[in-house]
Amino acid sequence: MEQQPLIEFRNVTKRFGERTILNGVSFRIYEGEVTTIIGLSGTGKSVTLKHIIGLLKPDAGEILYQGKPIHRMSRSEWNAYIGRISYMFQNNALFDSMTVYENVALPLKHTTRLGRRQIEAKAMARIEQTELTEVAHKYPSEISGGMQKRAALARALVTDPQIVLFDEPTTGQDPIRKNAILGMIAEYKKKVGFTAVLISHEIPDVFFISNRILALWDKKIVFEGTPEAMEDFNHPFHDEILHSLENLQEDITGLYSSRHFKIRYQTELARRGAVESYAVLIFSFDNMDEVSATVSHDAAQQTLRSLGNYIRKHFGAVGGFSTRQTINEFTTILPFSDLEEARRILDKFTTDFQEHGMRELEETFRREIPADQCFDFLISVGMAQGKPQVEIESVMEFARFDQKPIATFQCGVRR
Template sequence: MDTPLIEFKDVTKRFGNKTVLEGVNLKIYEGQVTTIIGLSGGGKSVLLKHIVGLLEPDEGAILFRDKPFVEMKKHEMNTFFAQMSYMFQDNALFDSMTVYENIALPLRETTRKGKAEIDRMVKARIAQTELGDAAGKFPSELSGGMQKRVALARALVIDPRIVLFDEPTSGQDPVRKNAILSMIAQYQRKFGFTAVLVSHEIPDVYFISNRILALYHKKIVFQGTPDELDRFDHPFKDEVIISLEGLRDELSGLHTRRLFNVMYHAQLKHKSVGDTYTVTVFTLYVQEAILEGLGYEEAQGVIHAMGVYIDKHFGAIGGFSTRHKINEFVTVLPYSNLFEAEEMVASFIKDFQERGIRDIRLGGRRQGFVLEGIEISIHAGFAQGQPIAELDAVIESAKSQQKEIGRILCSAKE
């Protein structure tokens, strides 16, 4: 693998007699989304504050592109920190400044840009984070979700190469949590920065993370992809992951991946070779440009409504579903073959086109989202599996056969 952008080598941090980090080793790679998970009070924020230079280790070394911080010259340190932004858990907005002034602050104080250029950059971020109406307001006049967006806009306004997010979704409802994560993922793809998140929003963070770091008992006990974490056998998984994950995906109301896998194994793994089941994969596509202009919360509202609708339809006929990716659902229909599945999915498509899209619109409105000007394309594909087949392979097969089954078109007049 490439040289890590940031590396911790045997980092130990103590506050008085209390050791918070002990011999921590970790690697963060450039251009990836890395999420640090662990229990509350476990030292995740302390770890993040070491990266941004707010704290220094008592022992061990932090390296930037293989060079220890302590060996870096002052101008190298300045260059390194200048390309870094930090989004605080409690936002740390300046309460005596308006939203506009908060976002403009790093540009005004740390760059030589002119007033007009700063104004253009700030207004662009305000528009991207849907804060147009709040630009002249003070943070205390905003909701928690809007304050998060202001903090996000301030973190991104300098076009950083590394952005550290300390629990960016804390205190948010499931729709807004996923909206913020979706926004981070989209900006990360768009601007290509390295994102480091501290979060315990499991499984939501899996959908946007390239790598997961597990902090457990003052040490990093796991570094790898979300899929590798699924196969990781360690007390951390029982104590932390399962307790944080729960049984239902908060956003969609569907089973979590873990429960879904348990149900899959319980119902299908012990069947005889001749038995079959089918897997249907639904994917919602929203153009990123539309997302950026019209709202992440609306898109998450649609994902929520879609999950509820899939559960309602397929749950009634013995199917079980989960959210596989941020905008992808997987439904297993046990004891069915391809022909039966085709009929069931055709029935779902008909029902979905007649009532589902309307329900999704109404669901969005009930949650306060006006789905105006949004066009969401819904694709579905299905494949048949046998108990001996690996579920992932059947899912991939179903995805490869996806075609559009419906389109939610919400014009401004509706």
């Protein structure tokens, strides 16, 4: 039996005067999933989100929550529905006459029966998680745009909502913090199990944490499905939006997007003779959650970024190409190397990463955590040899299965 959607749009149309923003939009959002809406600016993504929380009403069509049209809800049903949702605005919508702490504590103060100390404890916990402790008593105008974004995130999550609507949560953040915020959303989703609806342009990063993607194009939803299915989506949207965003992403990180990575290895392997082999390396960063929790989300992202940079630098020089496959996993293909040669390249990489990469990370951690704080992480790599006639997915799986540690960090001691 098909799972009942938590929220469903049925032929929703919205006009502002003569201008039609949404024209018969239909899609579904399922409980416990992260659904990301992507599309060009000004195509109605925020308008779509505002319909969910009732800030806008559709001119035609209906929005259903657990099968019930929200416009037919009684006052108590509506209050219960809205009470489950939290909304993070694109421009933050922080109260400029209140401090960061007061902003975060505001929903608790007015919609719960918690005492002053409980409110303070809860609000400060969220402020600490979003790394805003030092600016908790500053006004929004006194902090940076990125900090304001995180304050808005803290306010959106402080009531432990079941559904969170994020309107471009990573806009204006540097690459580290951008991934830190996405990581935070993924982590909270894992811990609390909320349903998230995101608007984001951070492709492909946002795909790592998304269960479903909705593509808004020309006033309609033209794609609804998993990020993997998006790869094979044949539509002008794909060329115009994904292509440009992926190119931008590649410029920033130097790593291939997963779609371009796929195209590249298909092209490379098609050129090879049936007997020529290639090597696949899978790098993974274990205990990422522990680093995020113990040190900071930024530190976890810094580690990943550092690893990504070393991978790109080393393997790119010998004709390899790499991508970030999941939130904590990188894949590299060495198209001209057999297993023996790949092993030699990897040994050089390991030495360099242990000498320099880990030292940089150690210095970062020392700056951010107290001396007595203890945490571990592990970077492992697996290697496998592939041939053009063998499915690459099975080669990757084999490499994943064969992973061995190349660098560890145990209670502040790097090895």
